[in-house]
Amino acid sequence: MSTDLLVVAVAALWGAVTGAVLPRAAYRFSAPAGEPWRDRCPDGHPVRGWLGRARCGQCGRASATRTAADGVVSSSADGATRGAANSAPGSPVYGAGAAVLVTVTALVCAALAAATGTRPELAVWLLIAPVGVLLAVVDLRVRRLPDPLTLPLAGAALALLGLTALVPEHAGEWTTALLGALALGAGYFVLWFINPAGMGFGDVKLALGAGAVLGWYGWPTLMLGTFAAFLLGALYGGVLVVAGRAGRKTALAFGPFLITGAFLGLLVGAYTA
Secondary structure (H helix, E strand, O other), X not given: OOHHHHHHHHHHHHHHHHHHOOHHHHHHHOOOOOOOOOOEOOOOOEOOOOOOOOEOXXXXXXXXXXXXXXXXXXXXXXXXXXXXXXXXXXXXXXXXXXXXXXXXXXXXXXXXXXXXXXXXXXXXXXXXXXXXXXXXHHHHHHOOOOHHHHHXXXXXXXXXXXXXXXXXXOOOOHHHHHHHHHHHHHHHHHHHHHOOOOOOHHHHHHHHHHHHHHHOOOHHHHHHHHHHXXXXXXXXXXXXXXXXXXXXXOOOOOHHHHXXXXXXXXXXXXXXX
């Protein structure tokens, strides 16, 4: 196996592993704006920790106890019983989409590895990619970009890229990463200030991190990623309007498009660097 293929395979494995521990965080962060982060499963049992499967052991024991007491379990109905348990109240699984998180994170990390190769900044992309996937999922679910994720993401990206700039064979510039974060953050701030109903302040904070990673490869990459985000958002909104599922003033979660645009710009920037 060539070195490049090995790097891609390792990156995909890293993405699968990190994606597998995101469901609990995705569930806990998916609280509507103004509400505290979720700390209980749908049946009211405490949820502890932030990483791991979205599964409640207490719900599982309660379900098993109820099932045995009711005399429902039988060899002929075992499969149907399990299927109903996974969708009914009291199910031990309280968060959905684990397989999607694993698959998407693995594909994102593999694509970044294929574009970046063995350059040292790949380590930065692999570290922050799972956070980007998590942010996109939460914003899609509840139209909220949590501060505990967006602000540390920007700070970590700049700090890690600063360390990467000290390593030989890197292909970017930390100065443009810093300026890119400030420029994109300022641009989104202006959009939020002009139309707060159309742009959430969470998008402004997320733009800081996106500007940092895009700016690493220069201003053309920053502009490409920014354009891709708005183009994808406009196309998605247009499809919803045509389908009658949204009006022209319907607010959409823009975080996933901002993240996807940054991802696409980063791929092009890394590949052409």
